[in-house]
Amino acid sequence: MRKKIIAGNWKMNKNLEEGLALVSEASNMIKDEYNGNAKIVFIPPFIHLNAIAKMLESYPNQFVGAQNCSNHESGAYTGEISTTMIKSCGVNYVVIGHSERRQYFNEHNQWLAQKIDACLKHQLSPIYCCGETLEEREANKHFEVIEKQIGEALFHLHADAMLQVVVAYEPVWAIGTGKTASTAQAQEVHAFIRGIIANKYGKEVADQITIQYGGSVKPENAAELFSAPDIDGALIGGAALQSRSFTDIVKAME
Numbered sequence: 001m002r003k004k005i006i007a008g009n010w011k012m013n014k015n016l017e018e019g020l021a022l023v024s025e026a027s028n029m030i031k032d033e034y035n036g037n038a039k040i041v042f043i044p045p046f047i048h049l050n051a052i053a054k055m056l057e058s059y060p061n062q063f064v065g066a067q068n069c070s071n072h073e074s075g076a077y078t079g080e081i082s083t084t085m086i087k088s089c090g091v092n093y094v095v096i097g098h099s100e101r102r103q104y105f106n107e108h109n110q111w112l113a114q115k116i117d118a119c120l121k122h123q124l125s126p127i128y129c130c131g132e133t134l135e136e137r138e139a140n141k142h143f144e145v146i147e148k149q150i151g152e153a154l155f156h157l158h159a160d161a162m163l164q165v166v167v168a169y170e171p172v173w174a175i176g177t178g179k180t181a182s183t184a185q186a187q188e189v190h191a192f193i194r195g196i197i198a199n200k201y202g203k204e205v206a207d208q209i210t211i212q213y214g215g216s217v218k219p220e221n222a223a224e225l226f227s228a229p230d231i232d233g234a235l236i237g238g239a240a241l242q243s244r245s246f247t248d249i250v251k252a253m254e
């Protein structure tokens with residue numbers, strides 16, 4: 001059975017004190033209230049990573065992830081953070097290609113492919129984000145856009161490396177807008193993504209890849225989204241900034 005993963009991406013929110021308080025509360029609520037098997041991932045800004053990884057050492061199902069990494073190994077890249085540095089903080093996951101990074105920092109698929117390689121080289125699981133803009137959906141180009149995003153950043157990998165990748169489908173029009181894709185819309189794209197992975201790597205590999213949905217996931221819509229056969233968890237923004245709403249989304253996953 002493939003892994004279910006619920007991840008909270010804080011984006012550029014929470015100072016050190018606020019962040020540690022949030023994890024301390026949420027990790028205990030989840031431990032006390034959730035009996036399921038999903039892996040939980042806190043994805044704070046870089047400054048929190050090391051302290052949060054230490055806090056979570058005694059919580060077997062809870063992990064920490066970074067929001068980005070450099071495609072370079074080390075060197076004169078002022079302001080960048082490498083995957084070796086991230087790994088040394090006790091981190092297990094790295095978000096790659098979030099739409100905000102594609103949009104505001106011009107990250108493109110070829111560059112993201114290098115970041116994926118940098119993660120895998122240091123045993124970090126990339127959470128690779130893909131998804132169409134509103135304009136692309138209205139022009140009925142969403143499948144084409146997603147196929148290109150997945151193909152160009154992931155399909156150079158061998159099957160064993162591909163198995164370390166988590167995919168997150170995040171329609172850009174649903175991120176931070178309060179508009180969620182309907183369960184049917186999300187399931188349709190998730191099945192499509194699994195299908196293109198199956199065409200490339202075979203069904204056995206595709207069936208093991210975790211595909212998360214992201215875009216205005218809330219306690220009110222999580223259970224319905226999670227009931228779809230190809231939705232294996234969520235990448236949550238806004239609702240991950242409060243322990244109660246994050247825990248309630250986690251509890252919606254069997």
Ligand code: PGA
Pocket residue numbers: 009170174175176177178214215216217235236237238239
């Ligand atoms: P949102 O963000 O839940 O606030 O829509 C999702 C994301 O950007 O991962």
